[in-house]
Amino acid sequence: MRRRLVRTVTLSLTVFAVAPIGAQQRPAGPTDSAQAQARRRMTFIDLLNVARLSGPELSPDGRQLVYILAEADWKANRRISHIWRIGTDGAGVVRLTNGVGEQGARWSPDGTGIAFYGRRANGDEAQVYVIPNNGGEARAVTHQATSVSRIAWSPDGKSIYFTAPDPKSADARDDVVAVDETYQQTHIWRVAVATGAETRITSGAFTVRDYQLSQDGRKIAYHRAPSPLPDDLGQGEVWVMDADGSHAVQLTKRDDYLQGGASLSPDNSTLMFLATTSERFEPYYNRKIFLMPAAGGAPRIVSPADMPYEVLRAVWSKDGKSIYFVANMGVHAELFVMPATGGTPKQLTDGPHNVGGFTGLEAGLSIAADRIAFIVDQPTNAGDVWMLAPGSPTPRQVTHVFDYLAKEFDLPRQERLEWKGADGVTVEGILIYPVGYQPGQKYPLVVQPHGGPTHSDKFGFGREYYGPQMLAARGYAVLHPNYRGSTGYGDPFLRDMVGHYFQNSHLDVMAGTDEVIRRGIADPDRMVLSGWSAGGHMTNKIITVTHRFKAAASGAGVANWVSMYAQSASRSDRTIWFGGTPWQKNAPLDIYWANSPLKDVSNVQTPTLFFVGEQDFGVPVQQSLEMYRALRSNGIPTHLYVAPRDGHIWEELRHQLFKMNVEFEWFEKHATQRPFSWEKAPGEEGQVRSTSQQ
Numbered sequence: 007m008r009r010r011l012v013r014t015v016t017l018s019l020t021v022f023a024v025a026p027i028g029a030q031q032r033p034a035g036p037t038d039s040a041q042a043q044a045r046r047r048m049t050f051i052d053l054l055n056v057a058r059l060s061g062p063e064l065s066p067d068g069r070q071l072v073y074i075l076a077e078a079d080w081k082a083n084r085r086i087s088h089i090w091r092i093g094t095d096g097a098g099v100v101r102l103t104n105g106v107g108e109q110g111a112r113w114s115p116d117g118t119g120i121a122f123y124g125r126r127a128n129g130d131e132a133q134v135y136v137i138p139n140n141g142g143e144a145r146a147v148t149h150q151a152t153s154v155s156r157i158a159w160s161p162d163g164k165s166i167y168f169t170a171p172d173p174k175s176a177d178a179r180d181d182v183v184a185v186d187e188t189y190q191q192t193h194i195w196r197v198a199v200a201t202g203a204e205t206r207i208t209s210g211a212f213t214v215r216d217y218q219l220s221q222d223g224r225k226i227a228y229h230r231a232p233s234p235l236p237d238d239l240g241q242g243e244v245w246v247m248d249a250d251g252s253h254a255v256q257l258t259k260r261d262d263y264l265q266g267g268a269s270l271s272p273d274n275s276t277l278m279f280l281a282t283t284s285e286r287f288e289p290y291y292n293r294k295i296f297l298m299p300a301a302g303g304a305p306r307i308v309s310p311a312d313m314p315y316e317v318l319r320a321v322w323s324k325d326g327k328s329i330y331f332v333a334n335m336g337v338h339a340e341l342f343v344m345p346a347t348g349g350t351p352k353q354l355t356d357g358p359h360n361v362g363g364f365t366g367l368e369a370g371l372s373i374a375a376d377r378i379a380f381i382v383d384q385p386t387n388a389g390d391v392w393m394l395a396p397g398s399p400t401p402r403q404v405t406h407v408f409d410y411l412a413k414e415f416d417l418p419r420q421e422r423l424e425w426k427g428a429d430g431v432t433v434e435g436i437l438i439y440p441v442g443y444q445p446g447q448k449y450p451l452v453v454q455p456h457g458g459p460t461h462s463d464k465f466g467f468g469r470e471y472y473g474p475q476m477l478a479a480r481g482y483a484v485l486h487p488n489y490r491g492s493t494g495y496g497d498p499f500l501r502d503m504v505g506h507y508f509q510n511s512h513l514d515v516m517a518g519t520d521e522v523i524r525r526g527i528a529d530p531d532r533m534v535l536s537g538w539s540a541g542g543h544m545t546n547k548i549i550t551v552t553h554r555f556k557a558a559a560s561g562a563g564v565a566n567w568v569s570m571y572a573q574s575a576s577r578s579d580r581t582i583w584f585g586g587t588p589w590q591k592n593a594p595l596d597i598y599w600a601n602s603p604l605k606d607v608s609n610v611q612t613p614t615l616f617f618v619g620e621q622d623f624g625v626p627v628q629q630s631l632e633m634y635r636a637l638r639s640n641g642i643p644t645h646l647y648v649a650p651r652d653g654h655i656w657e658e659l660r661h662q663l664f665k666m667n668v669e670f671e672w673f674e675k676h677a678t679q680r681p682f683s684w685e686k687a688p689g690e691e692g693q694v695r696s697t698s699q700q
Contacts, residue, residue, distance in 0.1 A: 050666045059405070060073070062380070063379070071094055073090055073391060074090075075087065083659050087108060088101055088103045089108050091139070110122050115160075120139060121135065122144075131151065132153035133149065136166075147202055149202070154169065154195075164200070167196050168194070168197070171190040174190065208251055225274050226246070227269055229243070237577055243265070271346070272324065275299070278320060278329065279298075280293050292316040295320050295329065310344075310351065313333070314495060317332070321371050323346075324376065330371060332361050337488065339359075355401060358465040363382070379391055383467055387467060416441050418475065419443070428513040428517060431510070436463055440481045441478050441481070451482065451527075452673070453485045453518070454541065457538050457539030457542075458493070459543075463488055473666060485522055487515045487519075489510075490509070490510040491511045506597065511544065512544060535557075536560075539562050545559070550609045556612070556676045556677040562629075563603075563625065564603065565603055567580065570625070571587065571588050574623070583601075608636075613672070613676050615647070617665055618647075621652060621653040643676075
């Protein structure tokens with residue numbers, strides 16, 4: 007029945023207790039002891055129904071907050087996002103929009119209105135809308151031929167800036183695409199709120215990746231790239247221009263490193279941006295904060311030299327004297343503040359959590375009236391908004407969207423785990439205990455290396471692709487190892503992949519697995535392996551060097567780095583890892599091939615599933631197909647599942663549910679031999695599939 011959806015190819019921030027307030031919350035529950043008895047284990051549907059909160063923004067007076075809440079709509083087969091408003095005292099929560107998906111809520115300077123972009127109906131292009139803060143009908147203020155995004159108010163409230171791709175050219179013929187040539191540049195526009203008159207601000211043979219309007223509305227700092235192609239986005243430069251588009255000046259000179267988050271200081275004298283580079287402007291380093299004169303000059307790092315962490319997001323204080331930033335510290339992310347001139351940062355939060363939320367950079371920070379709002383993702387809370395107010399030493403929870411999770415569900419314990427890599431370097435990760443864990447008892451283990459690889463797994467609730475909640479609910483321990491190549495542990499740790507990729511990274515994962523066994527938690531005869539993207543690369547590698555895992559599942563993983571280089575839309579990191587392109591004179595083909603899982607695929611004995619999106623241009627279908635074909639040819643149990651319409655990340659709800667069902671069924675069949683019945687999407691009829699029906 008589900009084959010119609012997925013094709014089978016058979017070829018401390020200390021958590022302070024705050025009373026729940028607000029209309030969007032569940033009714034108050036029974037007493038704590040009764041709650042403990044009533045809590046149940048999460049199902050796949052429970053996990054998929056957990057909403058995603060993002061984009062918190064404080065009103066100009068700091069008394070109200072808007073945020074985006076994306077909730078599962080099984081009829082639409084996707085998550086639909088709407089804008090909510092709440093008082094920063096936790097009262098007066100209300101949903102403001104009712105379209106088919108709204109994003110980018112921004113307060114008007116006087117706080118009386120809220121701008122956002124969204125669509126009225128499926129098939130429409132997203133437009134800019136304005137809705138009164140006290141409620142009412144949203145009014146469209148743009149009528150663009152393409153969908154808009156990235157909106158910002160002018161300080162006088164008379165205009166709204168936005169970006170939009172250029173329309174397709176008039177000479178476009180049929181639906182034939184010229185590879186790397188058929189695209190639309192994205193540019194900045196301005197619309198008058200009162201009249202709807204639209205003015206184009208930028209034009210030309212370049213794409214505006216992002217921009218930030220200055221505090222006084224006179225200047226725009228923006229990132230400009232040759233095209234919207236993934237590899238070209240990494241060649242972007244920081245520019246500054248007047249708000250009408252005149253006097254554009256390029257400030258940075260490309261040195262093959264990624265830049266982002268450019269913004270001007272409140273007095274327009276200094277430009278801040280983030281870049282993945284060293285002080286010598288070498289590429290492939292942890293993201294750091296840079297400052298430079300807005301009139302031009304040499305950029306300088308203001309992140310302390312002895313701070314090994316990755317900066318995820320940085321914003322100016324309102325007076326320009328300080329910089330607030332979120333730092334990835336490995337298994338947790340925290341909020342810091344430091345003088346704008348540089349110096350020792352002060353850590354404002356601390357705990358087993360992820361400040362910034364699961365969506366990381368997109369979640370952002372909001373500052374108004376000396377208040378700071380931010381998302382905190384925790385093991386028992388999927389990311390509510392917290393606020394730090396002037397004079398308060400501790401943050402306070404504002405929204406209570408996810409309070410129901412700890413009340414209704416028996417959730418697993420998470421703890422930091424540390425071990426030594428094969429070369430003696432300290433490595434850490436997150437160990438998630440099975441629900442109902444009993445000391446002295448051994449449990450099946452799922453090892454889940456993260457994607458990226460420039461990323462790290464942190465304390466938090468988790469989401470569909472890793473699904474630690476539902477795995478722990480079914481009696482599995484889960485290990486999330488932050489192997490060599492992860493961010494947040496300093497540049498040498500990150501750059502261990504340069505020159506080879508698989509030098510210590512896969513050994514770190516296996517050493518972490520040994521540590522869970524040594525502690526008497528994991529049953530070495532009931533272990534499985536699962537990862538997506540770089541986690542898929544890791545899964546493909548590990549099954550070629552060990553037979554210790556009873557089953558594996560690889561999502562969007564690489565097979566052959568040589569063919570991958572040509573197939574993928576993004577290649578820049580791979581050039582760094584392997585020391586050049588596979589096409590250049592004296593190409594390092596031996597390094598590409600030595601690090602390709604396909605090289606040693608004849609060693610694989612592990613039954614393995616492969617998953618990939620039909621529209622995945624980052625790690626295309628052909629990579630999973632190569633691994634699948636090899637295993638099938640060698641007689642290893644395997645299946646390849648291709649999700650139509652989805653890209654690198656599977657977004658359709660039924661595709662995600664399918665992946666959960668088929669993967670868990672695979673693990674149960676090969677590792678535990680327990681029976682398993684598929685969960686069905688809400689509203690579906692028919693008999694439940696079980697392992698006995700295979």
